[in-house]
Every structure is written in structure tokens, then in C-alpha cells.
Amino acid sequence: MARTKRVDGFRAPKPTIVDVARHAGVSAATVSYVLNGRFSQVSEKTIDKVRLAVADLGYVKNLTASALSGRRSNLIGVLLPDVLGADSRNEQAELNPFYGEFIFLLEAEARARGYALCLYAGRQKDAVEFLLQRHLEAAALIGFCPPDLQMLLDRKGMTLVVYDSFRAHEGVRFVRTDEERGGALAAEHLLSRGRRKPLFLGGYMAEFPDHPPAYRFRGARKVFEQAGLSMEVLEGPTSYSAGFEAAETAVQLGIDCVVAAADIIAAGLMEGLRQKGRRVPDDVAVTGYDNIPISRHIRPQLTTVDQRLPEKAAALMASIEEEDAGELVVLEPRLVVRQSS
Amino acid sequence: MARTKRVDGFRAPKPTIVDVARHAGVSAATVSYVLNGRFSQVSEKTIDKVRLAVADLGYVKNLTASALSGRRSNLIGVLLPDVLGADSRNEQAELNPFYGEFIFLLEAEARARGYALCLYAGRQKDAVEFLLQRHLEAAALIGFCPPDLQMLLDRKGMTLVVYDSFRAHEGVRFVRTDEERGGALAAEHLLSRGRRKPLFLGGYMAEFPDHPPAYRFRGARKVFEQAGLSMEVLEGPTSYSAGFEAAETAVQLGIDCVVAAADIIAAGLMEGLRQKGRRVPDDVAVTGYDNIPISRHIRPQLTTVDQRLPEKAAALMASIEEEDAGELVVLEPRLVVRQSS
DNA sequence: CTGAAAGCGCTTACAG
DNA sequence: CTGAAAGCGCTTACAG
Incomplete structure (x- = not known):
């Protein structure tokens, strides 16, 4: 205009x-x-x-006028991590394919309910301004860990739904998968395949005990402990190269199975193992996490834990829209057994 | 609210x-x-x-009030293909990872210029309503081939930039890569490696002569023809499984190199070839197109043509913002040589 | 069942 | 340099 x-x-x-x-x-x-x-x-x-x-x-x-005159804007803010910017911990600046898929799912859910999505992937400190400026009805926080954002917005009366986070705040809604259960699922599966020397690969459990990888780790560890086994740990970023480089340590540790914190890590690990002459799953069984498309494409195809993205997208939108939605929606993850284990 | x-x-x-x-x-x-x-x-x-x-x-x-009172809304509509819906030709409903990456790039460019992105990925026939309702300043069409959308919006005075399309309309701006050159780049490379029996894989050249794959095809064919060689063609969707299944035909045809219309096709093809005991690149050299992350992750790593996504995202936003932006921005693609060729 | 009027929060000529 | 006023396009009590 x-x-x-x-x-x-x-x-x-x-x-x-x-x-x-x-x-x-x-x-x-x-x-x-x-x-x-x-x-x-x-x-x-x-x-x-x-x-x-x-x-x-x-x-x-004209929805702008409609919004101004007191009615709803039908706009939902989506706060994404600043993967391209300096905030990111991902040195490769490589995007987790998960985000693209999730955005499409969310958009479809939103559209079906008459909303449109408005994106923000900038610095967290500027996020509040973004949300307040645009007359958004609600905000979905994806991979965002704002220290006081939630309270700030709550005071303004804006509905917030936090995705895949564990931080508990008053009056904020959560949608996530039972990550601990997911880790347990992977561990139980590997146990059932007769594996006895597990390694957990990826994530920063000490630094971010609140992030999904830490929950997956604890879920897996508990299962192995109950079987009288202890699990090795190798922390690291969520990237292909991190997995690739971990192959050496994995071999040195003499483990016979790996619970990777993400598919992309598992994919790198498997290639690293292959180059070191180790066979998957014969020498080392591997499970990933997320069930991203690449997990079907690599060979051997990756056994993984499905995040149930479509259901989570739907739950997120429902949580935004429904007045009496619960404070917390937890979905059960699902094990997808393929060739790598 | x-x-x-x-x-x-x-x-x-x-x-x-x-x-x-x-x-x-x-x-x-x-x-x-x-x-x-x-x-x-x-x-x-x-x-x-x-x-x-x-x-x-x-x-x-309050930007809503600001927009209503005659000023700019600072909102840009992004029209995405309905990958999840019935419009899609992709039977796997599998998302091209390209989109997620591009959305992030576009968002960063938009934000740097003071805009926010508003997404739409629904049916094409409802797209006009979406754009008109929201007081958007401009629209970016990604993978959208609207028959008369462009003229409709032009009449409403909305700036349109069409991404990766070749349809010429009055007063519409385009940003794309020189796809023909990209196809030529791949072909020249394969020629220089001594390959003489090429196959072009993917796309629907007859049905959609206006789409990128058709341009890539023509670019590659021209190069081979000038070398006195003819190129086989195998049309198909842009998916991993299509590539995988094409391996059989490729073997039967006795070709020694493949120009794939997309990385994801090439990835499937290489796995198919591997399962048939053919070696890449020794028996068959393969090039992809797009340079998506997976192309670095599979082994052998895929030689491909880089789309120059970041530059295209920047050009798209510049084209939206600048009054005197040209009607057409064409970026040169770039060959990325890896192991598959 | 229908309409006149005020108001949402901003911007912009227009006076002064 | 500053302010009163009208207007952007809609919605919503409030009368009738």
C-alpha cells in the first residue's frame, strides 16, 4: 500500500x-x-x-480495522530461535529441519482456525516489543527460553503457549512430548536387542538440565540403571559433525549401542562409524530422536523416537484457542524401529 | 487480547x-x-x-492503529505452496527442506528492514483474500503459480515479488536463479569428468515447461548436444523415493552420469544404485541441485548446484522495498563439487 | 430488526 | 514549533 x-x-x-x-x-x-x-x-x-x-x-x-476496533486480530506470533543470528549456539548455522516442518504444520492448524502466523526469529530481548506492537492475540514460543518474557506478557494479558519447554511459569501453557519417556523408549528397545554398553550422545545436560536432551538422557539412564547397567555420556551440540566426530570416542569406549539426542547427530555418528569400519547395527546399534525425513533416507535407516509433530502443532493451536485448555499438554512419544538397531 | x-x-x-x-x-x-x-x-x-x-x-x-491510519503495516505476506494440503503433487507429503531454510533467511532480511512476515500456505484460490484482508504491504510468492493472482493484486496496488518463477506478467517483479545456467554447469562438469552417457532425472518438462526443472533440463541438454551427445530423460516428482526407484531404469539405460533435478532425488538415486551394486561416482557420476544440507551428509557427498538462497532472500526483500528495483533479478548459480562426480 | 454515534490508537494536513 | 480535529475501516453498546 x-x-x-x-x-x-x-x-x-x-x-x-x-x-x-x-x-x-x-x-x-x-x-x-x-x-x-x-x-x-x-x-x-x-x-x-x-x-x-x-x-x-x-x-x-479489512482485518486491521477490525482488530483495532476492539476485536480479535486473528494473528498469532510465532517466536522462533535466532538460528541465523549470534544468539545461536549452532556453529554451522545449519537449520534443524524440524523447524520448517513444524512451521508448515502450525500454519495449517492456524489457518483452519482462522488465524494467520506472524514470525519472529530475532533476538530475545526484542521479542516483547514485537509481540506488543502487532496486536497479536497469542504467542507460541518455539525453542525460546525467555527469562522474564512470560511474566511480562502475562501482565499484558497475552496468551502464551510454550513449546517443548519445561520451565514452569504461572499462567503459561505448555505443549510438549514426554521426553523422559522418549529416552526410556529408546533405552528399552536397545535393551531388548541385547545391548549392554550404552552411550548417550548429544545435548548439554549439566548446562541445560531443562532442555529436552537432558530429559531424554535421564529417561534412558533410568532404564539402563534398572537393568543394572551404567550409561556413558558424551555431550555436544545438535549437529551432524558433532555426531561424526563422536564416532572415535564411541569406538574407544567400546560401547555397543548409542542413544543419540537427535537424528541429525545419529546420522553423523553412523557415517563416522562406517568410516572406522564399524557396522551398524551389528557392532553398534543406534537410535536417534525426532524422526526427521533424513532418518528414513540414510542407510541403515534410523530407528528413532517420533516427536508427533502434527499432534503437537494441533495441541498448540488448541491450547491457544480454547479458554479452558489445560496448563500442560504432554504427548506420548512413539518409537519407530528401523534398521539401525 | x-x-x-x-x-x-x-x-x-x-x-x-x-x-x-x-x-x-x-x-x-x-x-x-x-x-x-x-x-x-x-x-x-x-x-x-x-x-x-x-x-x-x-x-x-500499536502498529495496527498505525497501519489503519494510512501508514504502512510493515507486514509482508509470504505465500507458500500448500505442501500439506491436497494441492500438493508430492505424495509423500514430505517437505522440501529448502522451505524452512528460506523462511528463516527471509525473516531475517525482513526484520532487518523493519518488516514482519505473515505466512499463508493454503489453497491458491483463497490467497487473494488473505493478502487483501491483512493490509499487507507486499507479497512474496514462493513456489506459487497463481493464474490471475498477479493481475488481481496489481489492480489493488500491492507490490508482488515472485520467487523462482518464469511466468512473465506486467508489473510483477521476479527473483530467481539462472536455472538454465545451473543445468549447464552440472553438464559441463560431468563432461569434463569424461562422462558421455547422460541421464536427466526428475521434473515434468512437458507438463511444466515453465518450472525450474525444465530450465535445468534444457541447460544441461544444450551442453551435451554441443558436445555431440544426447541425454536420456526420466521425468518424475521431486522426492527421495522417485530417485530411489529410478535407479533401476538408470542401470538399464546404461548411462554413466545423472543430472538430477534436485538433491533429494539424487540422494534417493544414489542409495538405489548402491543397492544394485553400482558405485558412485565410479560407475555413475551424479549431480544434484539445490545444495541442501543433506547433500553434505550423504556418502559419497553430493556434487550439486547451489541455489544461493541467502542472496536470493536478500534480493527478494530488496525488490520489495526499493521503489526502483528492477523487474527481474537473476542470480548466477554456483557449482559445488563434492565426491559423487 | 435497524441505525446513529462513539470509539479503537494512530497520523496528517491545517492553523496558529 | 505545537495542537485541535478529522479520518483510517471497523465494532459495539445503545436507542428506537
């Missing part, structure tokens, strides 16, 4: 509600009622007149 | 420009001038007073 453009034909000015009202021979208020489905207040005949006028004029409601 | 929530403390009402004005002892108009950097119209002393009041009150401008 900012820029005027040379137009060969005539520029159709966007009709407003007043134009529709005039065209239909009614008041703007009446048009508004029809538009918003307040049919109890309008006669059938009037409804038809308005609808005809809307069609005739090609009227499209 | 839609929902009222129980708040333990008091709910801080968002201060408005009037509150700031009152606090600073000036008029709302003056506050607006300061907020918008119209400093020539305000004395230094007043500017300070206003700024102080803004800080005191924690004022954040």
Missing part, C-alpha cells in the same frame, strides 16, 4: 463496509452484523441484500 | 499515545512526530520530554 504504482487500467479502490452498506441500502452496522454472523439481529431479507452487495463489490474485510 | 485472564497482580493496561502525551505535557500529534522521526517539526526539548515519557510508561506503538 505504501507505494503508488503506474497502473494501465484503473486502480480498483478497495471497497469499505460503508460502500457495501450504501450498495445494499442499509447501515454499516448492519453489514458488520452480517459479516460477523450475528444473524439473530438481522432479518433474512437484509442478510441477502448485504451478501449480494458484498459479492457485487468484491468486498474483503 | 481476546481473552481475559485471571491475573494475580494488576494488569498493566497498554499505554497509548495519549497517555504518553499527557505524561509529557504535549499533544498526541507531537508524540507521533517524535515517534516517527519527524524531528524537524519538534524542538529538542520536546523530543526529550516525549522520550522520557515513552520510557517511563514503557510505551510500545
